[in-house]
Amino acid sequence: MKKATIHEIAKALNIDSSTVSRALNNNSRVAKKTKEKVFNKAKELGYKPNLLASNLRKNRSNTIGVVVPRISRYFFSTIIAGIEEVAFKEGFNVVISQSLEQVKREKKIMDNFVSNRVDGVLMSIAWESNDFQHLQNLEGLGIPLVFLDRHPASLESCNKVIIDDYKGACEAVDHLIKSGCKKIAHFAGPQFLEIYKSRLKGYSDTLKKNKLKSEPKLIVASHLMKDDGFNIMRDLLEKHPDIDGVFSANDEAAVGAIKFLKKIGKKVPEDISIVGFSNDPLSEVVEPPLTTVDQFGAEMGKKACELLIQNIKHQKDDPFQYQTIILSPKLIERESSRGVIERRIN
Structure with a gap:
């Protein structure tokens, strides 16, 4: 079934497509009565907004990249569960990848994240990782990064959420x-x-x-x-x-x-x-x-995701404010x- 467009809504209501666009974005310049007509017609025609185009206009993808060594490890799966819980509430999608402890794979994942314009990255480094240039490059590209659990000691200026x-x-x-x-x-x-x-x-x-x-x-x-x-x-x-x-x-x-x-x-x-x-x-x-x-893997995932989204949202006003959050373990x-x-x- 063909998706309805803004232009079809405008034609059905005999108004400009720009007015439809503003109404759908709840712009104050559009009268309340007109907004109601637009929303009703959009619902009738089965209109779905093009989120990709909207996000590109805002220079944001609303996507977070996550890299863990192995998804099969229970600890990392609980971290992912915590991340997804927070991301969903905040309206972010999550793309999950695993390095399988290989630095070559880790670098390739980072390249893919950058190419797909993720808004931020959460990661636990691979065993093989000893050169972190591919991670330092993220900051220069305006992509916030938060480490979970495993983190490089050589990167003093970084965000991380760790257990004591x-x-x-x-x-x-x-x-x-x-x-x-x-x-x-x-x-x-x-x-x-x-x-x-x-x-x-x-x-x-x-x-x-x-x-x-x-x-x-x-x-x-x-x-x-x-x-x-x-x-x-x-x-x-x-x-x-x-x-x-x-x-x-x-x-x-x-x-x-x-x-x-x-x-x-x-x-x-x-x-x-x-x-x-x-x-x-x-x-x-x-x-x-x-x-x-x-x-406390789930708690670690939640805290890290909250910290990352905070960086994403406030990046232009106060970029890259580094924090270390240390959770207390329990015997x-x-x-x-x-x-x-x-x-x-x-």
């Missing part, structure tokens, strides 16, 4: 120590990413604060997949059979460790207590359920560590 990774790690390790653990290993993430640096520092500082030795041989960095956790746990126990606690920088690797411990007959938490990070749904269904740190205690003190004392 250091605090979350401190609470996780402190919990293990209070549960009676004396020799705690750390499954670290790639150390070129700030979030994993902060989690490692929280681990090391909390051990030191409690007068426990931070041993480099008990710190193993990986991509934190389930297989990584399985293999790291196996290798560490071969060399250090007295390990009684593990702080993993994510839940997936922690679940891999539990899988290995079950295979060799070790009990969690009686023999080894384990704490993860992110509060993935997997952490609740694994046996025993995993103690973890909640990152979720479950059976992979809960009650260990009581069991060991008794």
Whole structure:
């Protein structure tokens, strides 16, 4: 069915198309009675406004570009849910892409966003990202950028919404120590990413604060997949059979460790207590359920989207006012560590 145009409405009412256009835009120069006639006729003819043309006249697309490493990761999917909730309320469309941890793909996505005239970008950087010129170029093009969770340390002047990774790690390790653990290993993430640096520092500082030795041989960095956790746990126990606690920088690797411990007959938490990070749904269904740190992904997505839209709307008046919003994590205690003190004392 052919869409009606402004010109057809004008012809039906025997008025100028410019008057129809002004009426549809609720211009004060058009009389109320004329507006009513135009709106009624537009409804009758099934007229739909050309939003693309309207946005181009306003030099805005009402579109936000979102880049995350992997949509399949629960944490990033909750971030996206938070973004879409705010964007929908504010009248923005969302275009979602995933870098798959590849900087080449990340750069291509940015080129596509620029070509399609997005109004702003929300992103969590890929593991491979070490040159951020493609992101710095956005500012020169007048496109605001807000980082979520993963952010480049080299870009001091930027907007970002992050979790307090250091605090979350401190609470996780402190919990293990209070549960009676004396020799705690750390499954670290790639150390070129700030979030994993902060989690490692929280681990090391909390051990030191409690007068426990931070041993480099008990710190193993990986991509934190389930297989990584399985293999790291196996290798560490071969060399250090007295390990009684593990702080993993994510839940997936922690679940891999539990899988290995079950295979060799070790009990969690009686023999080894384990704490993860992110509060993935997997952490609740694994046996025993995993103690973890909640990152509040949906809240992070909402805050980041609000900050971006604020930049988009006020860009001409007060451009690029950089902010850092830090959310507080929460330790979720479950059976992979809960009650260990009581069991060991008794």
